[in-house]
Amino acid sequence: MRAPSFELIGDAMLPKPEPACLVMADISGYTGYLAGVELDHAQDILADLIDTIVGALRPPFQLSKLEGDAAFVYLVAPGFDGSHLQDTIESAYFTFRRRQRDIKQASICECDACRLIPTLDLKFIAHYGQIAKQTMSGQEELIGRDVILVHRLLKNNVEAKLARHAYILYTDAFAQRTGMNPQAQGLIEHHETVEIIGDVRCWLRDLEAGWQADAARKRVEVTAAEAIASFVIDVEAARQTTWEFLTAPGHRVMWTAGATGVEEDVANGRRGAGTVNHCMHGKDVIIEEVLDWQPPDYLTRRIQLFDTGVNLTLTHALSDGPSGGTRIEVRVAPPPPELMERFVQIGPMMQQSMQASGEALVKLLNEAAAGIRARVAAAPELPASAARFATQPVVHDRGSAPG
Secondary structure, eight states: OOOOOEEEETTEEEEOOEEEEEEEEEEETHHHHHHTSOHHHHHHHHHHHHHHHHHHHTTTSEEEEEETTEEEEEEOOSOOOHHHHHHHHHHHHHHHHHHHHHHHHHOOOOSHHHHTGGGOEEEEEEEEEEEEEEEETTEEEEESHHHHHHHHTTSOSHHHHHOSSOEEEEEHHHHHHHTOOHHHHTOEEEEEEETTTEEEEEEEEEHHHHHHHHHHSOOOOOOTTTOSEEEEEEESSOHHHHHHHHHOHHHHHHHSTTOSEEEEEOTTSSOSTTOEEEEEETTEEEEEEEEEEETTTEEEEEEEOTTSSOEEEEEEEEEEOBTBSEEEEEEEOOOOGGGHHHHHHHHHHHHHHHHHHHHHHHHHHHHHHHHHHHHHHTSOOOOOOOOGGGTSOOOOOTTSOOO
């Protein structure tokens, strides 16, 4: 974990404020759910869902603490990439929904705790501000006005506007600091009045609508069976970190062989399907169009290779590595028959470029993973789950009520 910095004021050492992105992930409906269900399975279900949420948020976020049915995470960094942070939060919601569905389908238990799993949902509060770290009772705590604000925003008037539980409430401070363009993305302007602080301008992302749109989106993926060529590397970093290095222009230029710069053109201020990248290689430019964007699982690009006349479609597929970390598989779709001869001619050049880029990427990601492992090891422990609900019904002690 990053060591806190301090400043001397008089004779006292006080924590020095640091800029941070703060996110609260809160399971909606859990209090009502808990009131009418069996505690033994409810505890397992909560532990599993919290583990799923935190696992999807870190990295880049770091766990500060668990607060019942909520997880409070934060990110201290030199800069903040709004597109990546939005992807991380939304992907955490999609992961939550898939896990919720899988638990329901896998469980053979008919108790109320298992039956009512679909009534749970998830909301996020995302804010940017100043924090300080202070040790209290042997535990590191985040303190400051902005920490208070995030917690106060959990009690809001969003449902009156969305009529749904699932949403992300971005403060305007978060949007401005991370370079978001809320209007271009179609986010809903919203205001909350917080005691002492006053009016807080916010932006709403309807996650239920996002979930439905994701389910309906056409997938464009080069599968392993379709690929004419592939390139596989294993890295120690988690998929979220690997995704960031694969997609963020500032990271890409650090490992892409021969690249002197990467410029991206995004229509709505957020990278994704439809984004066009211009990868500079001296006087030459490779133009990429993103065809599909499924963080942190895969992305598909159509690439114009200089003046070769060959356009290639490639998928970067990410999966859990055999020894932890991430496996990256680059799959190349076959070109049209009339371009096959030209494709064969440039094959050695492509292979050499991929080899050099892959080696540089492995080095960068393994270094990043080492620092992240140290922070995760120092973070609060997640609740343990026996995962009984996924395989068998609850077993009660003799004399207790049936589940």
